[in-house]
Amino acid sequence: MWAEASLPRRVAASVCALAVLSLLLPAWRWLTADALVADAPEKALARVPHHPRALESAAARAFTRQDTEAAESLARAAIAGRPLEARPYRILAAIYEERGRLAEARAAHAAAIAVAPSDAVARLWLASRLLAEGRFDEALGHVDRGLRARPDLASKVFPVLAGGLGNPDFVGALVAKLEAAPPWRLAFLEAAVRETGTIQTVLPLVEGIASSAGLTDREVRLVVSHLEREGRWEDLAAAWHRFVDDSAPGDGFLVDGGFEREPHGFGLGWRVSRIPGAVVGFSPARGSRGGGRALTVRFLDQRVAFQHVQQRLMMPEGRFRLSGEARADGLRARRGLRWDVRCEGRTEVLGGGPLLTGTVPWQPWQFEFEVPHGCPTQWLTLRLEAVGPSEQLVGGSAAFDGLLIERLGEGSPAGSPDLNAIDFQGGR
Numbered sequence: 001m002w003a004e005a006s007l008p009r010r011v012a013a014s015v016c017a018l019a020v021l022s023l024l025l026p027a028w029r030w031l032t033a034d035a036l037v038a039d040a041p042e043k044a045l046a047r048v049p050h051h052p053r054a055l056e057s058a059a060a061r062a063f064t065r066q067d068t069e070a071a072e073s074l075a076r077a078a079i080a081g082r083p084l085e086a087r088p089y090r091i092l093a094a095i096y097e098e099r100g101r102l103a104e105a106r107a108a109h110a111a112a113i114a115v116a117p118s119d120a121v122a123r124l125w126l127a128s129r130l131l132a133e134g135r136f137d138e139a140l141g142h143v144d145r146g147l148r149a150r151p152d153l154a155s156k157v158f159p160v161l162a163g164g165l166g167n168p169d170f171v172g173a174l175v176a177k178l179e180a181a182p183p184w185r186l187a188f189l190e191a192a193v194r195e196t197g198t199i200q201t202v203l204p205l206v207e208g209i210a211s212s213a214g215l216t217d218r219e220v221r222l223v224v225s226h227l228e229r230e231g232r233w234e235d236l237a238a239a240w241h242r243f244v245d246d247s248a249p250g251d252g253f254l255v256d257g258g259f260e261r262e263p264h265g266f267g268l269g270w271r272v273s274r275i276p277g278a279v280v281g282f283s284p285a286r287g288s289r290g291g292g293r294a295l296t297v298r299f300l301d302q303r304v305a306f307q308h309v310q311q312r313l314m315m316p317e318g319r320f321r322l323s324g325e326a327r328a329d330g331l332r333a334r335r336g337l338r339w340d341v342r343c344e345g346r347t348e349v350l351g352g353g354p355l356l357t358g359t360v361p362w363q364p365w366q367f368e369f370e371v372p373h374g375c376p377t378q379w380l381t382l383r384l385e386a387v388g389p390s391e392q393l394v395g396g397s398a399a400f401d402g403l404l405i406e407r408l409g410e411g412s413p414a415g416s417p418d419l420n421a422i423d424f425q426g427g428r
Helices: 002-036 041-047 052-064 068-081 087-098 102-115 120-132 136-149 151-162 168-178 185-196 200-212 217-229 233-244
Strands: 270-272 278-283 294-303 309-313 318-332 336-343 349-352 357-371 378-385 393-408
Touching (some): 068 087, 087 102, 102 120, 120 136, 136 151, 136 168, 151 185, 168 200, 185 217, 200 217, 200 233, 217 233, 318 336, 336 357, 336 393, 349 357
Antiparallel strands (some): 270 309, 278 294, 294 393, 309 378, 318 393, 336 349, 336 378
C-alpha cells in the first residue's frame, strides 16, 4: 500500500530531477569550457562553439604559431560574441602590425581603448607610436593612464622615457605631465637616474618640476643624495639651498649651528644616528649664544664608540675658526667628548676642540683649523675620544649650542684667548 502510494511521488521526483538536469546541462558545459579556456581553448570550443573567451585564447594561440588567417577569423568571432572586451581588438592589432598594416593596427588599439579605457597594453602601444612621431603630450597622456592601470609595466616603460631626457621638447612635455604628481613620478625619477647612470641628466627635469609644482621631501632627498654620491659638490650646494634650506646660514659654512630645527639627516644638514648606550636629543637648556634649543647627549654607562652627530661641510681652502658653547653634567669618560673636522675620506684631523668631561657650566670654546688643497668637503663630528674598548665606557651628559664657523684672513690675529687651553676637565 505504501509502495503503491509512493510511486507517483517517485515518478514526479524523477521528472523534476530530469528537468533540473536539463537546465543545468548548458551551465555545466560553460563551466567545463571555462576551465579549458586557458590551457585547451580548442576543447572548450568543442563543448561551447561560440565561447568568447575560448575564441580569444584560440586566436592568441593561432597568432603565436603564425597562422594569422585563423587568428583573425577567431578574433573577429570573439569580438562578435563580446564586443565590449578589449583583448580581441588587441589580437587584431597584433595581426595587422605583423602584416605591416600599421594604420589598421592603430585603429584596433584605439577600439580596444574605446571599449576599455584602462587597457594599459593598448595605451602603451599607441604611446610608443606617438613618441616616435614627436607627439609627446598625447603619448604621455597614454603613458599616464596606462601606468595608473598597470604599475607593473613601469619597468618596461621607464627606460623608454629615460632615453628621451636629452630632448628638451620631450623634457618640457614630461614636466607638464609630472607636475600633476602622478603616482609613478618618484619611481620614474629613481629609474631615470639608474638608466642614465647619473643624476646630471635628470636635473633639468627636476628643476622644471620644482619651478612649477615643487618637489616632495622624498624627491628632494633622492636628488641631493645622488648628487652627494656622485661628488657633484657645487650642484649639491645649489640643490640644497634651492630645495631644502633657502635661508643661508649666517657664516655661510655651517647649517643650523644653534640646533633650532630637526636634523635633516642628509645633504648639508645635521645627521644624528642611533647607537646603543647613548641618547641624542634637544633641550631648552641653552648657552648665552643659543636660541631655543641645545644639542644634548646622554650616556648610559655603557661602552659606546660615539661619533653619531655629524654635518657635511663645504669650505674652501683656507683657515677657519669653529666656536661654540658647551656644558657637562657628570660626564665620566677616560678622555672626553669633543668636536673635530676631517677631510672627506681621510682619517687625519684638521682640527679638534677641547675635551669635555666632568661637570662644567656653560662655557665658550673654539679651535682653529686649516682646510688644505684637494679637500672639497669635510665632516664636522662630535666624537668620544677613546683608544680601544677600554676607554669607551662613558656616563653622564653634555650639551652644545651656538656653533659658528668663521673664515680667518691672512695674517689675522688669534683675537680671543686660545680656548683650547681652557680646562674643560671639570672634575670626574
